[in-house]
Amino acid sequence: ETGVTQSPTHLIKxxxxxxxxxxxxxxxxxxxxxxxxxxxxxxxxxxxxxxxxENGRGNFPPRFSGLQFPNYSSELNVNALELDDSALxxxxxxxAQGPYNEQFxxxxxxxxVL
Amino acid sequence: AQSxxxxxxxxxxxxxxxxxxxxxxxxxxxxxxxxxxxxxNQGLQxxxxxxxxxxxxxxxxxxxxxxxxxxxxxxxxxPSVHISDTAEYFCAVRPGGIxxxxxxxxxxxxxxxxxx
Numbered sequence: 435e436t437g438v439t440q441s442p443t444h445l446i447k448x449x450x451x452x453x454x455x456x457x458x459x460x461x462x463x464x465x466x467x468x469x470x471x472x473x474x475x476x477x478x479x480x481x482x483x484x485x486x487x488e489n490g491r492g493n494f495p496p497r498f499s500g501l502q503f504p505n506y507s508s509e510l511n512v513n514a515l516e517l518d519d520s521a522l523x524x525x526x527x528x529x530a531q532g533p534y535n536e537q538f539x540x541x542x543x544x545x546x547v548l
Numbered sequence: 549a550q551s552x553x554x555x556x557x558x559x560x561x562x563x564x565x566x567x568x569x570x571x572x573x574x575x576x577x578x579x580x581x582x583x584x585x586x587x588x589n590q591g592l593q594x595x596x597x598x599x600x601x602x603x604x605x606x607x608x609x610x611x612x613x614x615x616x617x618x619x620x621x622x623x624x625x626x627p628s629v630h631i632s633d634t635a636e637y638f639c640a641v642r643p644g645g646i647x648x649x650x651x652x653x654x655x656x657x658x659x660x661x662x663x664x
Contacts, residue, residue: 503642539591
């Protein structure tokens with residue numbers, strides 16, 4: 435069974451550019467959540483995708499957008515990058531059935547905006 | 549809305565000593581509670597969770613936590629720590645039930661440093 439994978443591992447961009455981060459969910463999981471973890475902080479919920487639709491969003495501006503594909507993999511896109519977007523971006527997958535399903539986290543993508 | 553406060557940003561402990569990492573939460577609805585561990589340059593790993601039932605929850609690596617509804621706390625404990633327990637620990641909550649997104653709300657984290 436393959437766990438959650440993310441690519442790339444590290445990324446350096448300049449202010450104003452656009453970036454796409456990718457996540458492959460764990461086998462059998464149909465829900466993907468994205469979190470932003472700034473240095474020295476806890477992760478913050480960006481949004482969640484279920485069956486290719488956004489299923490909840492945190493307090494992030496519209497320049498943060500996402501996609502989920504039929505194979506349940508997902509992308510996080512950030513436009514017009516700002517310095518404060520520098521962070522570790524974590525993807526988590528889960529199975530959306532029943533009252534509780536554990537979210538399994540990937541290793542993250544570290545984004546540096548210069 | 550939910551919020552989580554981890555009362556200590558850093559906890560230094562000697563090897564084989566006991567440790568307690570404190571977590572308080574705020575919520576107007578019932579919640580599920582979690583502790584995650586993050587080793588350097590890695591993602592988050594679930595240590596333990598409280599969904600319902602017994603208020604004392606046992607997790608991996610010898611950790612346990614106790615849910616106290618009246619004090620809205622979920623403190624993490626280990627009776628004897630090892631060097632390998634050095635990591636960042638995060639307390640998190642999620643609204644109970646199936647409504648809405650499975651959104652986790654995290655605390656700021658506690659850096660546990662084990663000294664020989």
